[in-house]
């Protein structure tokens with residue numbers, strides 16, 4: 296069965312989940328939050344999409360005065376600053 300729901304519909308269903316399911320969901324969300332916090336706190340380059348290490352990151356010049364990088368794994372381009380990757 297393939298079930299397609301909009302994000303808002305999914306959100307409205309969350310209260311219907313069992314405690315166990317909610318726990319798993321919250322753990323997953325917590326992982327994302329921790330990952331984002333980690334990415335924001337480090338200065339070395341790591342792909343924010345596929346998380347490959349810096350050996351697969353190539354320099355791609357500058358964007359708005361910030362160093363620009365490209366991931367060789369997924370082709371995602373991003374700039375690295377001390378605060379965030381975008």
Ligand SMILES: [Zn+2]
Nearest residue numbers: 342345366369
């Ligand atoms: Zn990547």
